[in-house]
Amino acid sequence: MSEHTLSHTDEFKAGRALGLDHRKLGMWLFIASEVMFFGGLIATFLHYKYQLGFPEIASLDVFQVGLNTLILLTSSLTVVEALSAIRHGRGGRMAIFLLLTILLGVAFLSGQAYEFYKLYEEGITLTSGVFGSAFFTLTGFHGLHVLIGVVWAIVVLARGLRGAYTAEQNMGVEVFGLYWHFVDIVWIILFTIIYLIP
Amino acid sequence: MQEPATPSTKRSPRYAAIFLVLIALTLIELWVATAGLAGGWLSLILLSLAFGKAALVAAYYMHLHGDSRLYTTIFVLPVLLLVVFVLLSVVI
């Protein structure tokens, strides 16, 4: 068993010659599949947007959501600063930035919950029509991804506080960061497609 | 020692600069979208701004800039496929 685990590590030799870490590569491949997953949802939304016109878009609050967009963009900065901190061996600074990320993620989710609440008050719901279905499914799945990101950030923070990452060993933070930035990118696109384009 | 610690020893100020650009682009987007402009160009401008922001995040925050080209390929190809797919879904 011990001999086996020992030899288990040299299996990555060939990959290391390429300078590729399998966890990072796996994350990028996962992101590629997520691109297509959101692609399906975006295609659905736009298909109906151009077929039905979606007059309901007028009741969306662009500025409130714009604020939410800024919050998510800021969280991307805090994530990348957290990674940069641990790469310099500054675990405390990383923890602070991760905590900020979690707070910003929660703020985004709260903003989204508020937005959903307002729309439900106006009678636009998941089942009120094609717009409601397409809108809440698309933004809801993005929100779900943010939620998963927040949970993941908490895990990374907890591991970080236990000293799991060092200036040399921080792939866990980096892979989490890739996920978080990707979710941010999705929102950048969704914001334009749903809220801005007439 | 899995990670070749090449990227980012003095990148930190650059992250903030990128952030400011992202914020500025977002404000421009909001202004363009609400200024009452009309026409097909508007969508094109807004989409370009969005893709520009996305590219900045991918290149600098996700470190595609300066990382293995393979990662860029893995990310960009499905995005292109997505654009084709979405365009067709709109046309059909």
Next chain:
Amino acid sequence: MTTDTAKPTWRRYLWWNTDHKVIGVQYIVTSFIFFLLAGALAMLIRAELASPGPDFLSGEAYNQTMTNHGSMMLFLWILPVLAGFGNYLVPLMIGARDMAFPRLNALSFWLIPPAGLLMLASLFVGGADAGWTAYVPLSISGPPGQTLWALSVIILGTSSILGAINFITTTITMRAPGMTIWRLPLFVWGMLATSVLVLSATPVLATGLILVALDRTVGTHFFAVGSGGDPVLWQNLFWFYSHPAVYIMVLPAMGIISEVFPVFSRKPIFGYRMIALSSMAIAVLGLTVWAHHMFTSGMDPRLRVPYMVSSMVIAVPTGVKIFSWLATIWYGKLRLNAPMLFALGFISMFLIGGLTGIFLASIPVDLHVHDSYFVVAHLHFVLFGGSVSAVFAGLYYWFPKITGRMYDERVARFQFAVYFIGANLAYLPLFLAGLQGMPRRVADYAEMFTSVNQLSTIGSMILGFAVLPFLYNAIVSMARGPKADANPWNARTLEWKTSSPPPTHNFEQIPVVTEEPYAYGEDAAAGGPSPSPAAG
């Protein structure tokens, strides 16, 4: 990693295990069980169609049987069995000790049994009856089983996405020293191309099915006809996955064939790079041709011709492969063992399926035979004559490696004969029925189609019988067959350079690769030793 080494060997196969070889066998055995179930459904369908008029299946029951036959064959048999081969073989073939993410790998497998049970359970609450294509609005208004069906396919899709991430990462990062890109065995190339397709296409299917499931459970309006829901959207989402899905199910099968031909012809494979690149070309083209399935669904006519052309272009890389295989056999020292027989069966039947596919891609023909039995025949020649033949070739070829024992060659050859006759008798008459206009997916048919249908029914019963000699052979040989040595076929890919069955860590010493995988020269035919360090 391997907390299980203390347990008796057989019990490892029944529980969570991260050894890729155990997982590979789990995949193969589980999917074979579903193959038997789906096959039983097929025989039920053929029995119903033995004479015109509804006999013992009502229209409703017929549709449920047909839907679950198709779905189980595709999602619970062909996809997982090929993933099983990939799991077992890819790490061995590239000289690695395991997959890149062993625990994720185990998870990919353990998603399959619950999804399979979900699909089986759906039969008892009013089974899905909208066909494996689940066209809306039929799939929205269908019985409750349709929701379970959708959930099941979503879970299976997730499993194959996770598997694809694992295969690509493993192939890129875990190759043994010297295993360059141009020394990868062609089966690994096939898995790589398939994984690219799975990653790009399966998430879109998941989206579509989530929308269907939401419509059915929550009451959203994506496909509700009254409020503007559009069936064409579903077709777009569905075929974006399901056209590539055909290649997902065929590319690894082609990889198996590319392994078998050189070994049993004692010649290097002809056009190695062309075969490898054509897999990639098929993957790329496969992603662009989905919309040809909607020729008859009112798509913009201006888009039709480009799609027709691209659908036909995809035949070119497939043709490259077929001619390369023929050139490999040409003047070879053929050994007609069961894997080779099935590989030859693959070529002949896949050729019929592929060529009739070109007919279907041509718009005027498609408008005529769309939704007729012509399509059914085409599909079965590609997926059964193609993929399933290749799976049997692979099962026989790697049987000694996986079990450490040889199968009975005479029984295997007998099984091939029954299988080949049964398959052709079952599917060839359907072309005729289709050209004469017999619509598919109907339990009843006009008198004029009786004789072709009876032929087909007889064929299908023979085909169903063909599985018995296989099961007998597999079970008896596993228990009492003669012990196989490390390399009974005298093959040169890395999986044969370790003992049969391989140890948990695959290789005593990671091999160093110094040559191409199919260097069968004169000396190799004579059984000369390979320069790489042999192990085990």
